[in-house]
Amino acid sequence: MAKRRFNPGLRRANAPIIDLAGFLANDKAATAATVELLRAACTDHGFFQVTNHGVDEAVIQAAHDEIDALFNLPTNEKLRLRRQNGSVWGYSGAHADRFAKKLPWKETYSFKFYHASGPEEKIVVDYFDTVLGKEFIKTGLVYQIYCEQMNKLAMALFELVEVSLGVEAEQYYRKLFEEGSSIMRSNFYPKCEQPELVLGTGPHADPTAITILHQDQVGGLQVFSDNKWKSVGPCLNALVINLVLRAPEKIVEADGGIRKYPDFKGADLYDFTQNHHRVDGATLDNFRWLRALCC
Template sequence: MGEVEPAFIQELQHRPKLCVIEAEEIPVIDLSPVTKEAVSEASSIERLVKEIGSACKEWGFFQVINHGVPLNLRENIEKASRMFFSQSVEEKRKVSRDERNAMGYYDTEHTKNVRDWKEVFDSVAKDPTLVPLTPHEHDDRLTYWTNSSPQYPPHLRSTIKKYVEETEKLSFKLMELIALSLGLEAKRFEEFFVKDQTSLFRLNYYPTCPSPHLALGVGPHKDVGALTVLAQDEVEGLEVKHNGDWIRIKLIPNSFIINLGDIVQVWSNDAYESPEHRVVVNSEKERFSYPFFLFPAQETEVKPLEELINDQNPSKYRPYKWGKFLVHRFSTNFKKREVDNIQILHYKIK
């Protein structure tokens, strides 16, 4: 990428400040009570559930340590990612996404109508993944998203597969803890993911930027899924909006950064909120990150859980079909639009 073109320039209120706010850090949670082979005491699990609940309520973001994902898998993903993105644009575009299959490489994603300063390579966790062909409400046709297989590096596909398997296990453990923190059965969310989940894994590459005060790696947004599990290299850049300020997340080696998505906000009937976040870039160092997005099956009807609704706390959202919502978002992330993307606020009951 060369100089900053107009398509990348953020509106004035969204432009990042180059000074980092020194503020409290997001919670750090030790998952050893649920990841070690030894049986943990009930009190340890109870304490962990309280920590998760507090982090979800206060931040919607937290870091986890002693998570059980082998370090060598993360190292292999980073090596493979660097190898893939080091290729020429022409080589990378041989595995580009297209209108029918949203998986693969692209470098023109937009967030809130502004182009992101990044390149990505997307994969479905379950290959192939069944999704609606179009976002149109009365069109019931389905299609499959399938993974692209770059020739270089030759082991990229197998490396991603091994990494995703372990990250998915971690996601399900976290969803159990989140369920318990809401007073639900540990396996309450399982039914939405056991069959035909639509989860995605992404390789992100943020090149150096000549004008980091004008552009963003990813503009301010909230994640649309249930949960995001993020690993990254040593270059900081992820920021979360907390009490009106953008807080830079400080890295802990071999930790994962976790954030709630819109689906948990809806399921919890606003007990927990999906946090707004963004990615800043810099002029000196490129940055790599590796998010796993936990998404339910395409036929899932997303709505507040019955156990969390009562006369004092009525349902705050109308139901929406997850597959249609997902395909609509993917179909509108690649060009500037007259209106903003569909959001869960459109399903909010006034």
């Protein structure tokens, strides 16, 4: 599902707010109701918001506070941390070469997270210590906890999807993703004196199975649904969820054994985006290459 961050005030998307409290407490009746809401959202466009999700609000706030220190560094310091060619990790300013019209007006910092083999292994802490330096060890500690809690939520959401599809006994998605890796990305949108000339983030489709996004209260997130851009307004203490998942064989077989969408490797998508990465009126049509792979 394509999305962008730009100009609030459009028609709102139907992104239901789903309370996870009952599901996380193993309440069967509440879980059944939650599954129905999730099924409807995923059948429509794959976007919904969750509350009582188990991610500590203090950790989320600390993550925002800590990353501010990085974005407030002098420009030369941030450039020292810039993303190298061929890598998706590190600091980056606007990708002006990827846009045919309005330029993006944002800064990003990205790093990798994967489920560690033991509690003593601190992947994120080590990364911040090694790459950014000792003064960012606290930032690494905050994001270690943040990523671990988000990973736990992702596994819970995969479980809900399994229930909605009737494949919970197989733990299909848990087995598929429990050893996977994640991209942690923080976006900063500086004040712009000529906002009519820029976008926050241009139209794009996430290359991941699941996106968990914390919006601030400024708003601006939009999704492309029913051939229109619609806003997903911020909800206090909620997280925005976007799913992009492979259908289990059990589901495909029950539907005649033919997939509506093809499997593809992350490397294939990355190669495509690097060679067809200008954002303009043809962007969404360009992503129909996925459909072509079915034929």
